[in-house]
Amino acid sequence: MARGALTFGYFLVPNAADPLLETAREAERLGLDYVAVQDHPYQRRFVDTFALMSAILATTTRLRVFPDVACLPLRPPGVLAKTAATLDVLSSGRFELGIGAGSFWDAIEGYGGVRRTPGESLDQLAEGIEVIRQIWSGERGLRFEGDYYHLRGVHSGPLPVHDIGIWVGAFGPRALRLTGRLANGWVPSIRGDILARLGELNDRVDAGAAAAGRDPSEVRRVFNVNGIITDGSSEGFLRGPADQWGDQLAELVAEHRADTLIFWGDGPDQLRRFAEEVVPATRDRAPSPDSAR
16 A cells, blocks of 8 residues: 555454454445454453454455554563464455553453553563564564563564554653654544644654654554544534544644544444545545645
8 A cells, every 4th residue: 555645444343242344344345444453352342353353354355454552461572473474474465563552451460461650561562562573574593682571592484475564552752752763653542632732742753753863754643533423513523524524634634644544433324424425525635645744
């Protein structure tokens, strides 16, 4: 997929009682580019995110898939890297890796993870990204010694068939700088309170990239957008008719450099309305992501 293309996707909550594969196939039929799957392994009502993504990739032909975002404290990075590479190989390059430092620490600890402080969780995330990249490097005899993870003489492989993006879900100042320094993409969920601070948050990602000698435009902006598409008047940010959605999503592209917009909406007709009404309205109004940079 071209780097400068504006892309769209659907945020899938992996509730075991829902028609998950049917929903993913419908997203593909409607022309969306991505399905993003929430990852909370400790939630008893959810199927496993990576097993679900494998099934989605096996039953679609074009759709791209990523976890939004993978819970690193419960998914060791060496195995996570192997799983991601495997999904990429088996799907002919349709997998990206969203990843996060962890939240809901009571649940993580209850499920066997180690409780970390905010600072420790970010250090662990940085080490995890390093381990993942080494596992994808194609090199042999890999060695890494960190405070949380290590590699001791292991060999990488199989290799991904495309350069998998590591997209980090983050909000705090240090986490945003880490994202700019190490990641290929930033995955925030855009609510009204976040929208008010989005310029500042984007700047922190850019500062992290610049401090690491990177071009800030290398970091994709993958925005989760939650709301409801209606036929009535506006009820606030992302709560209103398709034309309002088109205006507001186009502003995220023009003003805040969004290049991928992942829709999270409840209701039997919301996926269809997003694909058939909101996506064309947004494309009509938005500049290309590259020109908005």
